[in-house]
Amino acid sequence: MKIIRDNTYFFIPYMLVLALCSYILASESRAEIHIFLNSYHNGVFDLFFRLITFAGNGLFVVLVCTGLLLVSFRKALFFLATYVSTGIVVQLLKRTVFQHALRPVMFFKDSFDLYLVEGVKVHSMYSFPSGHAATTFGFFICIALVSKNRLVKLACIVLACLVAYSRVYLSQHFLADIYFGSLIGVAGGLVFYYIVYLHPGQGLDNSLISLAGKNEKHKRT
Numbered sequence: 001m002k003i004i005r006d007n008t009y010f011f012i013p014y015m016l017v018l019a020l021c022s023y024i025l026a027s028e029s030r031a032e033i034h035i036f037l038n039s040y041h042n043g044v045f046d047l048f049f050r051l052i053t054f055a056g057n058g059l060f061v062v063l064v065c066t067g068l069l070l071v072s073f074r075k076a077l078f079f080l081a082t083y084v085s086t087g088i089v090v091q092l093l094k095r096t097v098f099q100h101a102l103r104p105v106m107f108f109k110d111s112f113d114l115y116l117v118e119g120v121k122v123h124s125m126y127s128f129p130s131g132h133a134a135t136t137f138g139f140f141i142c143i144a145l146v147s148k149n150r151l152v153k154l155a156c157i158v159l160a161c162l163v164a165y166s167r168v169y170l171s172q173h174f175l176a177d178i179y180f181g182s183l184i185g186v187a188g189g190l191v192f193y194y195i196v197y198l199h200p201g202q203g204l205d206n207s208l209i210s211l212a213g214k215n216e217k218h219k220r221t
Helices: 008-027 030-038 043-056 058-068 073-097 131-146 150-169 175-197 208-220
Strands: none
Touching (some): 008 030, 008 175, 030 175, 043 058, 043 150, 058 073, 058 131, 073 175, 131 175
């Protein structure tokens, strides 16, 4: 597919990460995986992952989409449609199919004393899939698809993986949760890229700034 060939700096690393995670998930139980990962902590990582996890917050994406209205309606629509659609899919799965999926803090409540980062409020229910991972991968694949810079595409997959992993590091999710959350986010980005960027409407290529400029020019004439 052309879209894959044009974005190999995003998709090749992503496929390698998926392959590694698939092997780990097939080899060990989610409990064993989480206990192993939870054993690696230090003060620098605690602060880093506590901060970077906010990049997967819905409010952050909404603010970016609002800012994109100044650049391009098409880009703003692309980012917002991806965010909303992946959010709906995740919430439907969380609250219907996997409503009893426990988060790590509740799953290990009586069997293992997890290391928890101080100051982070951990959740107990609706673990699968990870909404943060879906939002993050949806957001960064949108950037990768609209950018022509290879380094930007590579940076997008690195940042997406770091933000998603922060959810495991902070014991908000299991590895499987962010694995499938990432798939939802990437799928949403690909679907809406085709929908939004194949739409011929020229009005979508305007922005609030360009419209303001046209209105000012019209007033002068």
